[in-house]
Amino acid sequence: MIIYWLLQIFIYLIQLITAPLTLLPVATLSVNLAGTLTQAGNYLALFDIFLPIPELFITFGIVLVIEAGYFSYKVVRWVYSKIPGIT
Amino acid sequence: MKKYIFVGLAALLGIFIFSSHDALAFSITAPSTYVQPDSIYLDQNGNLVIDWHKVQLGFGGYDLPGGIMVSINGTSTDPELSYNGPYAGWSAGGHVLTHGGVGTGGGCAGGFGSSYAGASQAPYGNTYGPMSTVWNANSNSFVPTLSITQATPIYLTFFYYNGYTCGVGESLPTDGSTYWQIFYVNSIQELVQPVFLQPFDGAVIGQFPNWDFYLSNNSTSTQSGVVTVHFGTGPGNLTLAASTTYTDLPPGTDTELKIPQTYQFLTPQGPSSSVWYADLEVANTSTNFDITGSVISFTISNNAPAFAPFPNGMFNFGGGETSSTPANCQFTTSTFLNDPVGNLEQAGCNLFIPNTSEQAALFDSFNGIWGNLGNRIPFGYAKIIITAFQDFQEGTNTSTLMSTTTYAAFSSVLxxxxxxxxxxxxxxLGFWILRFVQHITL
Known part of the structure; x- marks a missing residue:
């Protein structure tokens, strides 16, 4: 009972924090772009027997996420430093 | 290191741009559209289930398939065998799909929207079924799906559905060229699954008093029938048999049953050791359910102990899923006055350990959070990309650069x-992260 309610409260907190994100629209791609992705998948599948394509994507994905996160952090810091009265 | 990343990203971008030529404005050739089953299986109640998706490329809107024709035991020269059967009037075998779900068999599907713009919506995860009967082209009749085995050819034809005239429209190809295709079930989640306990596969044993086995009831209803042990001195020579009935096996449980062993495997005149083979058949004549487990072998030896302990982890219950014990607190069923300690233990346990329904509620709540976010910007884009590239599965390569046979030959190298x-x-990546952290300036 105690653990259950602790976890429920934790889940409610996550729901509260992520609530603004649920207001965002559902992601959709145009026909052309979705077709491009699928086509790219077909081309890459040709090389999947030689190269570990999933690992390649995961690696680049992680690099991109880290770099993008670091860049976002710097942008936020720069904007923050421009607020009058804050050094 | 950064220049290597740049080169890698540039290469990816190049592949992306190169592959996009079909979709760019200067191209007028639209790639093919097709419907493809992802998996076909018999569920735990013996019903046929088909998970399918549609690949739609090129310009303009598109129709999702409105119907699916499922036939078994047809012939390749008569792919449209459904004309004589379930095709006409969408009777029980000709089912109507609704978007992302299952419609009711027969008639027009209510609320069917015909055309969508954009790429295929929810291209994966569409389920058709479970269906209990399919059209048998040989007998020209509907037969229970329980009769389907992994060797039964299943003919699938997806159709557009004409919502205006309440009829069947254009057929959809399943592989880009043909309008029907043969498939076989990927797996059968048996209604009742037999598993030998004693003797078990590979056992060396002196004698044993009973045939000892589990029956796993994988369905959601109680099951009854007859279970028979076939045994003999060769895998194709199981001429001896012993059987018993089973009644009202509770759903979702494993029940241990025994059949007294009356055969004298080892006689004073016999050899000091000999190999025997056996399998288990579970049948119910009223429901046409009849499956036979795999053949096991065991050795009867003079020098072996009378009973060999069953090895741990040798089998799984529940149609391939390992059984687990729910963390329900069950210390006593007596009243507090009769068993105060047990009741206190149970109360303390209930206080801290969520019961099965609470665990399920937590799981649903936690999954629901991601379910709400997974399709939203920006996470939804990642999901779309993952879906587009999810066909990369190690060991299931179907590249046109190399045939399956050649791949098998070179697999020791590749x-x-x-x-x-x-x-x-x-x-x-590890070195890059390490270097990144070392040189990061916050």
Whole structure:
């Protein structure tokens, strides 16, 4: 009972924090772009027997996420430093 | 290191741009559209289930398939066998799909929207079924799906559905060229699954008093029938038999049953050891349910102990899923006055350990959070990309650069090569992260 309610409260907190994100629209791609992705998948599948394509994507994905996160952090810091009265 | 990342990203971008030529405005050739089953299986109640998706490329809107024709035991020269059967009037075998779900068999599907713009919506995860009967082209009749085995050819034809005239429209190809295709079930989640306990596969044993086995009831209803042990001195020579009935097996449980062993495997005049073979058949004549487990072998030996302990982890219950014990607190069923300690233990346990329904509620709540976010910007884009590229599965390569046979021949070289490149990639990533952290300025 105690653990259950602790976890429920934790889940409610996550729901509260992520609530603004649920207001965002559902992601959709145009026909052309979705077709491009699928086509790219077909081309890459040709090389999947030689190269570990999933690992390649995961690696680049992680690099991109880290770099993008670091860049976002710097942008936020720069904007923050421009607020009058804050050094 | 950064220039290597740049080169890698540039290469990816190049592939992306190169592959996009069909979709760019100067191209007028639209790639093919097709419907493809992802998996076909018999569920735990013996019903046929088809998970399918549609690939739609090119311009304009599109129709989702409105119907599916399922036939078994047809012939390749008569792919449209459904004309004589379930096709006409969408009777029980000709089912109508609704978007992302299952419609009711027969008639027009209510609320069917015909055309969508954009790429295929929810291209994966569409389920058709479960259906209990299919059209049998040989007998020209509907037969229970329980009769389907992994060797039964299943003919699938997806149709557009004409919502205006309440009829059947254009057929959809399943592989880009033909309008029907043969498939076989990927798996059968048996209604009742028999598993030998004693003797078990590979056992060396002196004698044993009973045939000892589990029956796993994988369905949601109680099951009854007859279970028979076939045994003999060769895998194709199981001429001896012993049987018993089972009644009202509770749903979702494993029940241990025994059949007294009356055969004298080892006689004073016999050899000191001999190999025997056996299998278990579970049948119910009223429901046409009849399955036979795999053949096991065991050795009867003078020098072996009378009873060999069953090895741990030798089998799984529940149609391939390992059984687990729910963390329900069950210390006593007596009243507090009769068993105060047990009641206190149970109360303390209930206080801290969520019961099965609470665990399920937590799981649903936690999953629901991601379910709400997974399709939203920006996470939804990642999901779309993952879906587009999810066909990369190691060991299931169907590249046109190399046939399956050639791949099998070179797998001893390609698999380690692939594993080595993967290792190097992950190692490089690790070094990059380490270097990144070392030089980060906050």
């Amino acid at each position: 698999d380690p090569l692939r594993a080595g490149i993967s290792f190097m990639l992950i190692l490089m």
